[in-house]
Amino acid sequence: MSKSKATPEELSGRRERLLREARRIFAAKGFDKASTREIALAAEANIALIAYYFGDKRGLYREVLVQPIAQVMSGMPDSDAALPLRTWLESFYAAFLRPLFDADSGLADSTRIFCREMISPSPDWAGICAEHIAPQHFALVLMLGERCGVAEEDARQDAELHQLAFALIALAHDYWLSSNDMEGLLPGVVRGAGAYERTLKRLVTFGQAMIEAEQALRKGSRK
Structure with a gap:
C-alpha cells in the first residue's frame, strides 16, 4: 500500500x-x-x-533572517500621507510591537541573530536589506516628505527626512534589542500588565512629536 x-x-x-x-x-x-x-x-x-x-543551509538561514522582517512589513500600514498622522503611527508601531508581545514569535532568537549580523554581516544581509527593508524605508521617507511639504524628487535625497525615518524606526527597534535590559531596570515595564497598550501609546506620541517637530523646523526655515 x-x-x-x-x-x-x-x-x-x-x-x-x-x-x-x-x-x-x-x-x-x-x-x-x-x-x-x-x-x-x-x-x-x-x-x-x-x-x-x-x-541548502544558506537558503534556510536566509529564510530565518527574512521571516521576522516580512512579518513586521506585512503588518505595516500603507505609506499614505492622507491618513491621520496618529492613526498611521498606531498601525506603524503596532507592527513592530506585536512580535515583542507574542510568546511564539521567536523574537529573542531573531534578535540574537540580527545582532550578530550587525557586527559581522553574512553574504545574505545586504541583499535582504535591499529587497525587504529599503523599499519600505524609501516609501516612509516619501510619505514623510509629503507631510513636510517636500516634493517627491527632492525627498529621496533629503538627509533630514532619512534621519527622521531612522529615528521613528529606532524608537521601536530599541525594544527588540533592549527589552530584557528594560525589564531588569523596571520589572513589568515591557512585559507587565498593560505594557503593550502603554508602550504603543508612548511610541505613537513620541513619533508624532518628532514628525511635528520636523514640520515646524521646515516652516521656520522658510520664513
Missing part, C-alpha cells in the same frame, strides 16, 4: 518546525557551527526536507 501524500497543513507544519528550530540553533551557535543534521533532528524532520524547502 502506498503512503498517502502529506496535506498542505502537514507540509506547512514541517516547514515551520524547521524554521523554528533553525532559528533557535542559529541563534545559539551562529551559521558556521550549526548543522543541518542537528536542525532536522530537532525539528523531527527528514534532513532532505531542508533541500526541498530551502535549497
